[in-house]
Amino acid sequence: MRPKNNIKIYSQVVQDAYDSIPTLDWATDAISDGIAGRIEAVMKEKGINKKELAARTHRRPSDVTRWLGGGHNFTCRTIALIEQALGVPIIMIAK
Amino acid sequence: MKTAKLKIIEQSDKVGLYSICFDGNDLTEYEKFVKKFLNDATLNKDFQKVFRAIHRIVANGALERYFRPEGKVKDHLTALSIDSKILRLYCLRISDQILIVGNGGAKITRTYEEDVELSGYVMDLQKFDQILAQELARGKVKIEQNVITGIESTTFTI
Numbered sequence: 506m507r508p509k510n511n512i513k514i515y516s517q518v519v520q521d522a523y524d525s526i527p528t529l530d531w532a533t534d535a536i537s538d539g540i541a542g543r544i545e546a547v548m549k550e551k552g553i554n555k556k557e558l559a560a561r562t563h564r565r566p567s568d569v570t571r572w573l574g575g576g577h578n579f580t581c582r583t584i585a586l587i588e589q590a591l592g593v594p595i596i597m598i599a600k
Numbered sequence: 601m602k603t604a605k606l607k608i609i610e611q612s613d614k615v616g617l618y619s620i621c622f623d624g625n626d627l628t629e630y631e632k633f634v635k636k637f638l639n640d641a642t643l644n645k646d647f648q649k650v651f652r653a654i655h656r657i658v659a660n661g662a663l664e665r666y667f668r669p670e671g672k673v674k675d676h677l678t679a680l681s682i683d684s685k686i687l688r689l690y691c692l693r694i695s696d697q698i699l700i701v702g703n704g705g706a707k708i709t710r711t712y713e714e715d716v717e718l719s720g721y722v723m724d725l726q727k728f729d730q731i732l733a734q735e736l737a738r739g740k741v742k743i744e745q746n747v748i749t750g751i752e753s754t755t756f757t758i
Contacts, residue, residue, distance in 0.1 A: 511612060511613055512612040512658055512659065513611045513612075515607075515608050515611070516609050516631055518631040518635055519610065519631065521638070523655075525638065526651065526652065530648065530652060531652070534652050534655075534656065538660070545665050570681050571681060571682070573665040574665065574682055574683075575653065575656045575660075575665070575666060576649055576652060577683055
């Protein structure tokens with residue numbers, strides 16, 4: 506589902522492109538961007554930069570950049586890796 | 601020298617998304633990019649990632665984490681931070697609330713400078729960035745949070 510902000514689109518070309526994107530992709534993006542936002546917030550809170558998180562996860566800084574970009578298709582393993590590196594939960598499982 | 605107008609593409613309460621429309625063209629540079637890759641069989645998946653990234657920005661703000669710097673330290677040139685290894689869309693991130701999107705394409709060379717088409721898009725944006733700064737200094741064009749005013753009556757010479 507697309508985010509609920511009030512967005513006005515002035516271009517028919519852009520509107521047509523919006524209409525072509527499957528609903529599931531918007532929903533996937535919302536989850537991915539939520540995870541990215543949470544990672545960024547924890548990094549800020551703990552004073553950890555991209556380079557530091559890359560070192561802690563044994564990944565490249567460019568990987569961290571992609572995680573934070575908001576469209577990354579995270580695996581459970583990657584989330585667990587980041588949680589271990591940051592020392593806090595990134596996602597909560599509904600019970 | 602080319603002349604261009606700045607046109608609004610999308611407006612949210614967080615971001616004003618603009619693109620450049622060169623004199624004699626019906627479409628802005630961003631619309632040309634969208635039209636070129638929307639039905640491209642090879643790059644459609646990558647295009648969707650780029651397009652959805654633009655939507656995230658419009659919905660949430662042009663936050664730093666959505667971009668990676670591409671140009672010189674002093675300019676506003678950026679590319680989107682997405683999983684696509686091939687497709688690039690170049691932008692000017694003026695602030696958290698204003699984004700000017702340009703054109704882009706498949707990056708198959710190591711750097712954009714090695715690709716005539718991509719480096720052309722980048723140069724257009726870099727020149728526009730300078731001209732916009734001049735117009736802002738003159739006061740003809742103004743940025744008020746997520747809106748650029750005065751663009752209807754302003755022609756930019758790039």
